[in-house]
Amino acid sequence: MFKLVAIDIDGTLIDDNFKVSKRTIDRIRDLRDRGVNITLATGRTYRSAKQYADILNIDDPIICYNGALVKDNSNGNIIYDARLPxxxxxxxxxxxxxxxxxxxxxxxxxxxxxxxxxxxxxxxxxxxxxxxxxxxxxxxxxxxxxxxxxxxxxxxxxxxxxxxxxxxxxxxxxxxxxxxxxxxxAPGVNKGNALKVLADKYGIESKEILAIGNSLNDLGMFKYAGTGIAMKNSDRILLEEWDKVSKYDNNEEGVFHILDKYFD
Missing domain, CATH: 3.30.1240.10 (Hypothetical Protein, Haloacid Dehalogenase-like Hydrolase; Chain: A; domain 2)
Structure with a gap:
């Protein structure tokens, strides 16, 4: 079973109206209650990502700015912060x-x-x-x-x-x-390297990680995770590099269906 799930926000977790479906919320909360670590991995700022983490009852660290910042949502502590000079x-x-x-x-x-x-x-x-x-x-x-x-x-x-x-x-x-x-x-900034920071923090192996996304900025975490799934609505530039694709898009509760497939 996967011990850590990394989920992109835009075009993945949320629909085109910036909403998360109730079934997706309930499924993620259930996995959290069962001890699965859930992180949001996004190009958004921390404050912007936090609104969705709070909806999902996620207190695990959040990966922001495409991996430049990893910040703990339970206490606001910064775990990783890489900036351009x-x-x-x-x-x-x-x-x-x-x-x-x-x-x-x-x-x-x-x-x-x-x-x-x-x-x-x-x-x-x-x-x-x-x-x-x-x-x-x-x-x-x-x-x-x-x-x-x-x-x-x-x-x-x-x-x-x-x-x-x-x-x-x-x-x-x-x-x-x-x-x-x-x-x-900054050099080396990508969601995959940020995901490794979290995996090392939790003592989790890459094969125990599931990653879900829809854009080229998700490719790094797909390559690092044991399993990476691209959404049906993924950008062409990602699909040129990655062929594990869901049958569902972000307006069809794609994240819910992926989690339902890989968890009992």
Missing amino acids: LDISKNIIGFGEKEKLDIKVYTDDTLYVEEDDERTREICKNHKIDYKVIGKLSENIEKGAQMIILIEDEERIREIRKKIDSMDIKNISYTMSTPRSLEFG
Whole structure:
């Protein structure tokens, strides 16, 4: 039996209306009562992820910012925290500004943006996070980021990804939670490495871990876990790398069906 389950949030645990189904809540609570460790592994901030952990009665640590932060939901203690240095953060932001991309910088549960707009307000409302407008980010950001996101349409992001790869920028890692975004973190940051931090804390072997997700940023934890299951609605870029796929999507209680399959 699995001793640890890692579940992505957006496109996986929650439906397109940001809700978790009652059957999924009940199943996860039941597993928690039976001693199974449950962690949420997400690109979201801690505060944003915590709202769902609390709904599910999860007091295990939460993996945030694609693995840059692991924070205990029972007491708020930080278990792991990896940040981009300020100079590297400014380099990435400066690149995004030069390419005229939408840039979002996340540090300590706050989103930093250049200017206020409806999309930022919508994100912060849905994710229940705070944001600060500070003008030109590369000039006004004052501390290293836990995550930097560059956003554009899918075709342009493919071009930007090729540029980043050809530049061979040191001291960063990057992944994608949607085909429209590049998400940068400190070297070695990914959900798989963060999951290993938790597994070591609990004395759990990788073969005893089940991971569930839907995007390329979940690939690291799929590779580390004994079993990794991609949702039916997974991004094409993930499905090019991973072939263990559920028959259900996030609007069909996919997480519930996966847990029902692997647990009595």
